[in-house]
Amino acid sequence: MVTELLQKYLWLVQTFIRAGDQGLSLEDICDRWERRFDSQYSRRTFNNHREAVEEVFGIRIGCNRSTNRYFVEYGSDVADENAETAWLINTFTVNNMLSLGKERLSGRVSVEDIPSGHLHLTSIMEAMTENQRIRITYQKYTSSRSDSYTLLPYAVKEFAKRWYIVAYCIEREAVRVYGLDRIVSLEVLPETFTMEKDFNVDELFATSFGIYLPEGPGRTITFRTSATEARFLRDLPIHSSQEEIASDGESVTFSIFVCPNQNLIMEFCKYGDRLEVLSPSDIREVIASQLSRAAAQYCGTQH
Secondary structure, three states: OHHHHHHHHHHHHHHHHHHHHHOEEHHHHHHHHHHHHOOOOOHHHHHHHHHHHHHHHOOOEEEEOOOOEEEEOOHHHHHHOOHHHHHHHHHHHHHHHHHHHHHHOOOOOOOOOOOOOOOOHHHHHHHHHHOEEEEEEEOOOOOOOOEEEEEEEEEEEEEOOEEEEEEEEOOOOEEEEEEHHHEEEEEEEEEEOOOOOOOOHHHHOOOOOOOOOOOOOOEEEEEEEEHHHHHHHHHOOOOOOOEEEEEOOOEEEEEEEEOOOHHHHHHHHHOHHHEEEEEOHHHHHHHHHHHHHHHHHOOOOOO
């Protein structure tokens, strides 16, 4: 029931964002609601939803009394700048649109499957909204047994087609990261917790790559690519700190400031000969060693 209401709230926000500054009349809103959900939509229900949207997401649906048209106040900010709201809206509205696509656009919608994207994500988000503790049964890929943990769900993070929860673990007395696809079972507990006031998951991972929590200080890593590859990296940087520091027409040199980890080494390796790490030397040597071992696998006799 809660999940269904959240989906309706987010549909309402997204509908107003698409309408832009001109907003929507109550008649417009009711027509669109009835087409989407196949049910009547009264003024009273709409006003209840307006209040809920403001309470849950901090998004105010205002009304221009001179035109009697409703709109999302600061709509462009909601759509573009508020990362938390954008994540909520995108996660649910995209899932809803894809579900509709499968029904109405058969053969015309193709997406990659994210195995952990649907099973526990909604329950975790609901627990985050109410600052409720959760208990998970968790089994690592490298272990044959499962463990039980009590978590304070701080945030969720998506990386490489997988969702992760960033949480304070009561048993380990530290912040940990858990993959949603390795959660065997999850229970939302009635006990609540006080969320750290200034917590920001992007700041926590600012000098990290992927889902590893940063260990130690960040380091500047420089790498060179062809001019063609650079066009892709400008649109989709390897890391948020990426800067272009040199170009000679044929190649482009970038730098990032990050705490190196295995995810980052794998990221560099996947580019093969299209990217060369220039410094620091120890990172360059690790990448060269891994690429050499990979190449050696293909140099023997084929069976």
